[in-house]
Amino acid sequence: MDRKIGTISMGVRCPIIREGDDLASIVVDSALESINSIGLSIRENDVISVTESIVARAQGNYATVDAIAKDVQTKLGGETIGVMFPILSRNRFSICLKGMARGAKKIVLMLSYPSDEVGNGLLTYEQLDAANVNPYSDVLSLEQYRELFGYEVHEFTGVDYISYYKELIESEDCACEIIFANNPKVILDYTKDVLTCDIHTRQRTKRILKENGGNRILGMDDILNAPVDGSGFNTEYGLLGSNKATEDTIKLFPNNSQQLVEDIQKQIKDKTGKHIEVMVYGDGAFKDPQGKIWELADPVVSPGYTSGLKGTPNEVKLKYLADNDFKDLNGEELKEAIKTRIKEKDEDLTGDMASQGTTPRQLTDLIGSLSDLTSGSGDKGTPVVLIQGYFDNYTE
Numbered sequence: 001m002d003r004k005i006g007t008i009s010m011g012v013r014c015p016i017i018r019e020g021d022d023l024a025s026i027v028v029d030s031a032l033e034s035i036n037s038i039g040l041s042i043r044e045n046d047v048i049s050v051t052e053s054i055v056a057r058a059q060g061n062y063a064t065v066d067a068i069a070k071d072v073q074t075k076l077g078g079e080t081i082g083v084m085f086p087i088l089s090r091n092r093f094s095i096c097l098k099g100m101a102r103g104a105k106k107i108v109l110m111l112s113y114p115s116d117e118v119g120n121g122l123l124t125y126e127q128l129d130a131a132n133v134n135p136y137s138d139v140l141s142l143e144q145y146r147e148l149f150g151y152e153v154h155e156f157t158g159v160d161y162i163s164y165y166k167e168l169i170e171s172e173d174c175a176c177e178i179i180f181a182n183n184p185k186v187i188l189d190y191t192k193d194v195l196t197c198d199i200h201t202r203q204r205t206k207r208i209l210k211e212n213g214g215n216r217i218l219g220m221d222d223i224l225n226a227p228v229d230g231s232g233f234n235t236e237y238g239l240l241g242s243n244k245a246t247e248d249t250i251k252l253f254p255n256n257s258q259q260l261v262e263d264i265q266k267q268i269k270d271k272t273g274k275h276i277e278v279m280v281y282g283d284g285a286f287k288d289p290q291g292k293i294w295e296l297a298d299p300v301v302s303p304g305y306t307s308g309l310k311g312t313p314n315e316v317k318l319k320y321l322a323d324n325d326f327k328d329l330n331g332e333e334l335k336e337a338i339k340t341r342i343k344e345k346d347e348d349l350t351g352d353m354a355s356q357g358t359t360p361r362q363l364t365d366l367i368g369s370l371s372d373l374t375s376g377s378g379d380k381g382t383p384v385v386l387i388q389g390y391f392d393n394y395t396e
Helices: 023-037 052-059 065-076 090-102 125-131 142-149 161-170 184-189 202-211 257-272 318-325 331-343 363-375
Strands: 008-012 047-051 062-064 080-084 106-111 175-180 194-196 217-219 243-246 249-251 277-281 384-388
Touching (some): 023 384, 047 363, 052 249, 052 277, 080 090, 090 161, 090 249, 106 184, 142 161, 142 175, 184 194, 194 202, 202 217, 257 277, 363 384
Parallel strands (some): 080 106
Antiparallel strands (some): 008 384, 047 384, 062 249
16 A cells, blocks of 8 residues: 655654753654654654754853853954844844953944845835935945934834844943944944854855955854853854853854764664664744745754765656656556656756756755754744655655
8 A cells, every 4th residue: 555644744842951961862762752652663764853952952052141252352352343244133142242242342233234144124125215225335324224214123023123232232331333234344444353243154254354454353153162261162153053041141053963963873773773864953944935034043054964964855846747758648657657757767867857846955954944843943842853754755
């Protein structure tokens, strides 16, 4: 009998994770208990995804505002610094900004507009058009911005991020000047010591600033990329990927994720005899059509994954085959023709018309997005996701 169900994505409930917990064993035991509780079992090529949050928590990878401040002051001099292109987020950026302000005497905060890097909007393009403002060339002071656009709050959070960031900086006895611009070079008219806070464009921004006379030019990936007075850190990403933990601490992106995923893979193999793939995931990589927010505020979707998750899908489009190659077939004859085509497909379908319309993305980005949507970001209590049938196709 043909199997009638394809891919299944299931959130796995786990204990609340604390620092020092044996996370690999907890993930394995929770996944096996969960799948057995509904009468199923682990299958070959299943995928277990683990949210980065519990990985960092088990590692105790936290840092305080004071640790951020000390690193910023040491590396940027502690006087006037430019802080440019931050995302608009209480969870993602507020504690980092507090540490930056504590480590400087003045911050020139340069905000991109009409939105931040991941789509959180300050304005709409319609508002810019009505005000005859060109965001690619025009530089606005806070006073000019307020005169043109007044006080806007975020559609979903109800926060005026301009006021919020200004008050946060000044609460640390740090002077604050806010400007609005999209050309990185603009910040150099105010200060040569700059901390650029963009995520996915940070290397280009750093290069432009260094090529145009910048002095000390750092990104968020250069802050807390090593411990400060015993703090947490992330060697590769620094503050990028961090989240607010308390009013004075952040949880950093996890270290050594590769070791964890390989440990989980081995334990499942030892206990079930099945080879599975494992990944650690953060934000998914998708865009909200209403709020225009591109979800990926982490530096990568997956900081660690087993080797079977490298690469991109290699699939043919069933509707293309049905409408083109086998348009004159029906019923069982059509079904068998498509199955044969799938079984005989090349290992690399690049350029093959039968693959057009399939999703040209990395497997880790696709599965990470599925996992993020399955686990949610609230109170579901399912920080582990078990996915079955992801690598199946119509022939199986």
